[in-house]
Amino acid sequence: MVKKERPAFLKETSTPGRRGYLPPVSDVPTVPTGDLIPQPFIRQTALTLPELSEMEVTRHFNALAQRSFGVDQGFYPLGSCTMKYNPKLLEDLPQLPGFQGLHPLQDEATVQGALALLHHAEEVFSAITGMDAFTLQPAAGAHGELTGLLIIKAALTEQGESGRDTILIPDSAHGTNPASAALVGFKVQTVPTSSAGVIEPETLKPYLGPNVAGLMLTNPNTLGLFEEKILSITKMIHEAGGLVYCDGANMNAILGWARPGDMGFDLIHLNLHKTFATPHGGGGPGAGPVGVKKHLAKYLPVPRIVATPEGWRWNYDLPHSIGKVKGYWGHFGVIIKALAYIYQLGYEGLKQVSSDAVLAANYLQTLLKEVYHLPYDTPCMHEFVLSGLRDKQPAVNTLDLAKGLIDYGVHPPTIYFPLIVPEAMMIEPTEAVTLELLNSFVAIMKELARLAKEEPEALKSAPRTTPVRRLNEAQAARQPVLKW
Numbered sequence: 001m002v003k004k005e006r007p008a009f010l011k012e013t014s015t016p017g018r019r020g021y022l023p024p025v026s027d028v029p030t031v032p033t034g035d036l037i038p039q040p041f042i043r044q045t046a047l048t049l050p051e052l053s054e055m056e057v058t059r060h061f062n063a064l065a066q067r068s069f070g071v072d073q074g075f076y077p078l079g080s081c082t083m084k085y086n087p088k089l090l091e092d093l094p095q096l097p098g099f100q101g102l103h104p105l106q107d108e109a110t111v112q113g114a115l116a117l118l119h120h121a122e123e124v125f126s127a128i129t130g131m132d133a134f135t136l137q138p139a140a141g142a143h144g145e146l147t148g149l150l151i152i153k154a155a156l157t158e159q160g161e162s163g164r165d166t167i168l169i170p171d172s173a174h175g176t177n178p179a180s181a182a183l184v185g186f187k188v189q190t191v192p193t194s195s196a197g198v199i200e201p202e203t204l205k206p207y208l209g210p211n212v213a214g215l216m217l218t219n220p221n222t223l224g225l226f227e228e229k230i231l232s233i234t235k236m237i238h239e240a241g242g243l244v245y246c247d248g249a250n251m252n253a254i255l256g257w258a259r260p261g262d263m264g265f266d267l268i269h270l271n272l273h274k275t276f277a278t279p280h281g282g283g284g285p286g287a288g289p290v291g292v293k294k295h296l297a298k299y300l301p302v303p304r305i306v307a308t309p310e311g312w313r314w315n316y317d318l319p320h321s322i323g324k325v326k327g328y329w330g331h332f333g334v335i336i337k338a339l340a341y342i343y344q345l346g347y348e349g350l351k352q353v354s355s356d357a358v359l360a361a362n363y364l365q366t367l368l369k370e371v372y373h374l375p376y377d378t379p380c381m382h383e384f385v386l387s388g389l390r391d392k393q394p395a396v397n398t399l400d401l402a403k404g405l406i407d408y409g410v411h412p413p414t415i416y417f418p419l420i421v422p423e424a425m426m427i428e429p430t431e432a433v434t435l436e437l438l439n440s441f442v443a444i445m446k447e448l449a450r451l452a453k454e455e456p457e458a459l460k461s462a463p464r465t466t467p468v469r470r471l472n473e474a475q476a477a478r479q480p481v482l483k484w
């Protein structure tokens with residue numbers, strides 16, 4: 001491994017006494033610390049912080065920013081994550097003083113506009129998904145799943161059906177689905193995907209019984225295929241006494257074309273940070289609102305926004321509610337951006353988003369299957385999954401191909417997921433691409449296939465252009481080294 005010399009401004013650096021900005025001397029009388037903080041918690045020695053000028057700090061953080069990769073740097077076809085371009089105008093909106101200056105503990109009478117906006121967002125999400133009511137509290141998709149499963153549990157318990165302890169989940173599902181079900185105390189039963197890449201009612205039948213609480217299904221699923229038998233599937237689950245949860249992370253494929261509520265789903269979460277243009281990937285705030293059909297509305301988290309003769313109010317008095325799942329109002333800024341994005345596009349624009357996303361994915365799928373193995377060879381929705389090279393090269397695997405892409409300035413696709421596809425590469429271009437970009441990606445992918453055959457070492461040693469080479473990604477996430 002080539003160890004590159006770190007630029008001087010990235011070395012651990014500090015010069016005693018060097019300062020950037022000095023805050024004014026405080027005129028607040030000091031309270032003897034021991035009165036507020038118990039003695040054992042009081043620091044005995046001064047904290048050793050680096051001492052730097054403002055310019056050094058600016059260059060340090062800019063250098064770090066240049067070493068990361070995001071949708072504003074280049075192509076990011078990370079399947080299932082919908083890494084679309086986020087219009088910059090949207091970033092300004094939550095920062096408008098009328099929004100930014102609000103406090104969630106303000107009296108309702110002083111925040112009528114904000115409450116109206118939230119209520120309106122609930123209505124818009126209901127219209128898009130075909131649901132009857134929404135909660136905006138959940139912080140992300142997985143949190144939405146947790147909320148939805150708590151609602152399923154509450155509904156079954158109230159019906160005297162608490163013996164229903166099993167959630168059915170296809171083997172193609174995102175890992176958060178079984179994790180959320182287990183967290184709520186359900187048993188997870190895996191349902192196999194058919195050779196066509198979807199769930200067949202016939203396959204589902206043997207799993208149905210008095211223990212079934214419900215089914216969690218992603219539609220289109222994580223192979224990028226629409227569950228065409230969805231009406232039969234939801235009907236079967238209902239007849240068996242269960243509820244059907246839609247993992248709505250893939251809504252980008254069907255906006256304005258189809259609604260999970262019309263497919264028989266009882267609940268859904270949306271990933272506002274995927275479908276509705278909030279930047280994500282660096283751990284920034286997202287939102288995972290949950291929509292339900294009328295019969296489940298009474299279980300939604302408190303408080304609910306209600307119209308009263310005095311205006312919008314928070315209603316906490318809902319005896320069937322599962323309770324609160326998040327502080328305050330949910331991620332208000334993300335909701336503002338999602339609503340603005342929806343307004344900006346309108347109904348026809350949203351339909352166009354999905355048709356463009358589906359078109360881009362099919363374009364790539366058609367050209368890439370010439371050199372990569374496409375296990376489910378059928379028109380796809382917004383994403384598709386390849387299974388390594390067609391002309392298999394024993395020396396080169398999907399990880400090598402993914403690392404090779406980095407040297408061409410492309411973020412690798414999602415790899416080794418879904419688990420049912422060996423050497424999986426899950427590619428989602430999104431609608432935010434140009435034809436030239438798609439063509440250049442195809443050219444790069446074909447060049448990687450050539451390298452795999454003729455110069456496998458070049459791929460084995462990729463990436464070569466990055467400050468660090470191949471990392472143990474799990475270790476990097478769990479035990480990050482935050483110091484030079």
Ligand SMILES: *Cc1c(COP(=O)(O)O)cnc(C)c1O
Binds near residue numbers: 080142177249
């Ligand atoms: C992203 C995703 C999730 C989880 O959503 P988060 O917002 O990351 O918690 C769940 N299911 C699918 C299919 C996803 O793509």
